[in-house]
Amino acid sequence: MLTVEKLVKRFGPRVAADTVSFSLQPGEVLGFLGPNGAGKSTTMRMIAGRLEPDSGRVLVGKHDVATERRAAQRLIGYLPEGAPAYPSMTPRSFVEFCLRARGWSGREMALASAEALDRARLGDAAGQRIATLSKGYKRRAALAAAIAHDPLLLILDEPTDGLDPNQKDQVRALIRDMAADKAIIVSTHILEEVPAVCSRTIVIDKGRILADESPEEMAARTRTGRLDDAFRALTQTVPAEADAA
Structure with missing residues (x-):
């Protein structure tokens, strides 16, 4: 690989x-x-x-x-040091943004996003602005984006x-x-x-x-x-x- x-x-x-x-x-x-x-x-x-x-x-x-x-x-799925993400987005919108950049759309994108957010255990934080989240939840959001495209x-x-x-x-x-x-x-x-x-x-x-x-x-x-x-x-x-x- x-x-x-x-x-x-x-x-x-x-x-x-x-x-x-x-x-x-x-x-x-x-x-x-x-x-x-x-x-x-x-x-x-x-x-x-x-x-x-x-x-x-x-x-x-x-x-x-x-x-x-x-x-x-x-x-490749890549989680960089510091887990950078757009602070004005929610974890859900950030993961979907990353999937769209890879050419995903529609129901396939929605399902992949939901699964990644669930696997990263974002819970209710998936709908909150990233700027308001703790360091740990920010890292989870970046991890979800890294694994969403499998x-x-x-x-x-x-x-x-x-x-x-x-x-x-x-x-x-x-x-x-x-x-x-x-x-x-x-x-x-x-x-x-x-x-x-x-x-x-x-x-x-x-x-x-x-x-x-x-x-x-x-x-x-x-x-x-x-x-x-x-x-x-x-x-x-x-x-x-x-x-x-």
């Missing part, structure tokens, strides 16, 4: 992505981990076609995101940020439910979320992949068997090549 080949992105002297490569199959939920500034959001934006790489390529299905962007993006590849940047514990559990359950026939990337700083929803982890720091393995394999790197200890050890030991870059 997804092939990432040697992505490179620089912002001036800083290397945000340094020959990042991996692939993802339907049924996999990938936890994309790293400290702040590691290159997670930059890489996800390039995969979603929102940012041009300096070199390398991304294939979604058989479509090159650079040369067949519209075809590739039909297969994409085969989901890119979720901090999907549970700002949610209370019950809401986090609901979003995690939704991710597990969707994982059966989708490829999903989840960026998170909440390490407890990884074993709860992810079948695989990639750790990135200074733009380079440091590990690509299951959560259990990653945790087994340490004597404690704790994922947070393994993450800390990985991100505090940066390869010499990354320092040189």
